Amino acid sequence: MAQINRNLVNVILILIFILQNNANSQTKTGKDDIRIIYARKTDEEIKIDGNLFEKSWEKVSPQADFIQLEPHKGKLATEKTEVKVLYNEENLYIGFKCYTSSPSDIIASITRRDQLLGSGHQSRKSDDNVVIIIDTFNDMRNGYCFAINPLGTQLDMKIANDGRSRDTNWDSGWKAKAQKHKWGWSAEFSIPFKIMRFNISKNMVWGINFGRFISKKLETDWWSGRMDEDFRISQGGILMGLDILKKEKDLHLIPYSTSRQEKITSKNIQGRWKEEIGLDIEYNPISNLTSNFTINPDFASVEGDREQINLTRFELQFPEKRRFFLEGSELFRNRIRVFYSRRIGNILYGGKATGKFKKYNIAMINVQAEKVQDDPYTDNNESFPEANISVFRAQRDILKSSTIGLLAVNKQWKGGYNRVVSLDATLNLPYHLYGTAQFVGSWPGNLTKGSAFFLRLERRSNIYDYHLRYTNLGEEFRERVNPVGFIRDDDRHELDSAVRYKWWIKGKKLDYIDYRSNYNIYWSHKKILRSYDIWERLRFYFVNKLSIETMYDYEFKLFEKRFFNNKKSIKIGYNTEEWTSKEIEFQWGKNFDRDYKLYSASAKFKPSRKLSIEYSLKRLIFNPDPNNNTTFINILICNYQFNPDLFIRLFVQNNSSIDRYYIYSIFGYRFRPPYSAIYVVFTNDRFCSLHKTIETNRILFLKFSYSLDL
Structure with a gap:
């Protein structure tokens, strides 16, 4: 000791x-090294096709000379990148030209929205992409991020705490397209002012930065050239030249109707149809305030949690997937987690508001949660x-x-x-x-x-x-x-x-x-x-592209007695810096007086441009195993993206220790993104309860929502 x-x-x-x-x-x-870019006002209609063919683009001098953050920090980027900015009364337009010495080296696999940078704090970049960061209040703390890869796959997120908190769950209506050329690729963005919060004034000064990731070279470049870390708001440049005297009031009334057929054996529900209606409201009464209201929200289209292996004696944390709680959640995150929205079950109604008033960020949530019945199983x-x-x-x-x-x-x-x-x-x-x-x-x-x-x-x-x-x-x-x-x-x-x-x-x-x-x-x-x-x-x-990883962990835990646990592992991967990757891992050790072995394997495939497949396998073996915790866990995810707003997704998993088989499938069509959509969902959850009875939860769910933009 x-x-x-x-x-x-x-x-x-x-x-x-x-x-x-x-x-x-x-x-x-x-x-003195802060870079400045000027936005040029235009009356020309800009067609968002990724080509930058309009005359207005030709009249703007490009900004270039991007600087590496990785791998050689501070050196000029190995490939030339140009960026231009236009605007009119409604939209901010940003165009990129990404020159490449070898166009065949452009890497782009991801077709699912908001997946370009992975998730969590340690973002994983895999595809070539370009990124825009906009700090509308120029407070060097918070901002909006927009990104696109050469396939036209989009990402939008909110950034808080000077880049240390990132929320990809924010989803708004903006346009972007990309095109490949003999010299590289180009991208064109149209970002409506109404989707962002800011103070209206003449000659506005915003913070801004532009980034580019070159996957083949594992290279990250930023326009501002002062970056110590990705997404640092305070180390960006300045956008000048915007003269906006008014902002459209952004009001969306989003009524929806649902119809579902349920078979839930634990509640003795046998195949009956149930219809419901509800309403979501999003309203931005002033330029620096956003509010949301929901009545009778339905979360049946939310995908189930992935099975996890728990080698501790503590509760597992699962991510929130319900949209009402997701947007703006970055403001409520602290190390000591005093608000965890997964503690809230189904809600009858609720509202929330977020705003920036001078030096104050304000956010509020109020929901009425319905009564939760005890599960007898x-x-x-x-x-x-x-x-x-x-x-x-x-x-x-x-x-x-x-x-x-x-x-x-x-x-x-x-x-x-x-x-x-x-x-x-x-x-x-x-x-x-x-x-x-x-x-x-x-x-x-x-x-x-x-x-x-x-x-x-x-x-x-x-x-x-x-x-x-x-x-x-x-x-x-x-x-x-x-x-x-x-x-x-x-x-x-x-x-x-x-x-x-x-x-x-x-x-x-x-x-x-x-x-x-x-x-x-x-x-x-x-x-x-x-x-x-x-x-x-x-x-x-x-x-x-081969990777080798080793890990060692030694711990002491005091519960009903003293436990000395340890684990060792070796992991071998291929192409893990890109989306299409493979990994195998062997982990072994002692866990609360039991020897264990954990075999893991995972792979991601792109059989075609529109189809992506993910598979992972975990085999956990305990010795001795009096509680029958030895298990197989299989997870299969298939996603077919017809276009950015039309997709089919299949999620299948099983856990042998509880004899569980879970299927989630969804057809989604956002005919007027982001709010007007049709969803058809089928879920089937079969498992063995603690009382050793086989339970089945089967739901067929249809949802139609339409946004009335007023």
């Missing part, structure tokens, strides 16, 4: 030394009375690109309530330093036992990341917050540190080496050691 403590102290001292040493070796980026009691949930978020800009914030959550039902208040700070400091802090209190009950806080200091760029964090979770914090939030555990004094570094070799055989490690230890409030964890990973990516 003493050796573990000494090792932890050594790690902390090394991290502090690295932070200080790197800080001393850096210089601040001055304001599980051991847990899931029943809960009808409840009202309110969430309020306020965030104030401070310093250059930092914020302080308040988040309050209230869940009220007949006979009880849960209330949580969170205060947070995000500090973007010089020398790539980044500090965050959060304090949370919860009621009812003793505030000390129901409170938590953390302090975190990080230094990060595109090639390295070091952090040191202290967290304190009260003894009753999990029980208090989990009715509205997501807390895996409590009763902790926790220290956590991590190191990541990426060496760009770009040699004859090796492209890069990526090293990551994490060290964690925590005690109870009674000063009893509960856990420590040492995790190391090393990855090599070769020029021939």
Whole structure:
């Protein structure tokens, strides 16, 4: 134990030394290198076809000289990229010309919307693409992102916290096309002003940046040339020349009707048809405020959760997929997760609003959740009375690109309530330093036992990341917050540190080496050691597209007794920097006094331009296995994209440990994107309950929605 403590102290001292040493070796980026691009007003009709043939484009001088972020930071891009900006009263037009010395090296496979950059914080770029980032308030914190690949596949997302929070669930009506040429490829964007929030004025000044990813070379280029990391709002350039004196009020009334046939054996529902209607409203009354309302929303078209293997004793977190909760969710994300919308079941009605008023970001949600019935086929009691949930978020800009914030959550039902208040700070400091802090209190009950806080200091760029964090979770914090939030555990004094570094070799055989490690230890409030964890990973990516990755993890856990777990793995992949990739992995070790082996394999194929197929297999074997946890998990995903707004998707999975087979299929046609659409969905979920009975949930669902744009 003493050796573990000494090792932890050594790690902390090394991290502090690295932070200080790197800080001393850096210089601040001055304001004199900020690039400026001017938008030219046009009265000519711009046809969005990706060709840039209109005369207005010829009258604009292009901006070029993109700078590499990776692999050779600060050097000129290896391929020439030009960008131009036009506008009229309704739209912002942006055109790209992406020159390529070898057009046959252009890589484009993805046809599904919002998949170009992967998901999560560590975005995975795979296709060639161009990116636009627009900071309409020029606050160097938040913005909009639009991207397209050479196939014309689009991505849009909101960016918050100076690029550290990205929400690809935002979906709005804008146009873009791409065309391939002998010299490379071009792209043309039309972005309506009405889909963005901003303050109306003459001679507006917006933040802006343009990016290009060249997949064959693993090269990321940015126009501003000052980037330390992808999507950093504060390190972009400036857009000038916009003169907009009015903005259209954006009102969408979206009525919808649904019809479904259900067979649910646990509820004794046998094939009856059920029809419902509902209404969604989106209204932007002023240029810097967006509001949404929903009555009787239907979430039956939402795809089911993927099966996961859980080698811990804590609850698994699943992503939110319901659109009402997705859009704008980036404002409610904090390290201590006090609002987790998956805790909310079906809702009767709800509303939300987001806006920017001078230095304040404001967001509000209020929903009425219907009564939840207990499932008699599980051991847990899931029943809960009808409840009202309110969430309020306020965030104030401070310093250059930092914020302080308040988040309050209230869940009220007949006979009880849960209330949580969170205060947070995000500090973007010089020398790539980044500090965050959060304090949370919860009621009812003793505030000390129901409170938590953390302090975190990080230094990060595109090639390295070091952090040191202290967290304190009260003894009753999990029980208090989990009715509205997501807390895996409590009763902790926790220290956590991590190191990541990426060496760009770009040699004859090796492209890069990526090293990551994490060290964690925590005690109870009674000063009893509960856990420590040492995790190391090393990855090599070769020029021939082969990758090799090794991982080692050693941990101590205290539950009803002391457990010493460990796991080792080796993973081999091919072409993993592109979408069409293959991987195999073998992991083995000890898990809570059981030996285990985990075999994994995955592959992504593109049999044709429109058809994509993903398959993954996991085989988990425990020895001994008294609880029959040994399992096979298979997941198959097929997507046929006729065009960006017409698709068929199939999602199939099985889990042998619970004898589960799940099928989800959807036909979707957005005839007036993004809101007017037809969906036909079929789901079949067959599984063995805890009472060893076979249950079947089968639903055929039809939905028609039409947007009335007023």
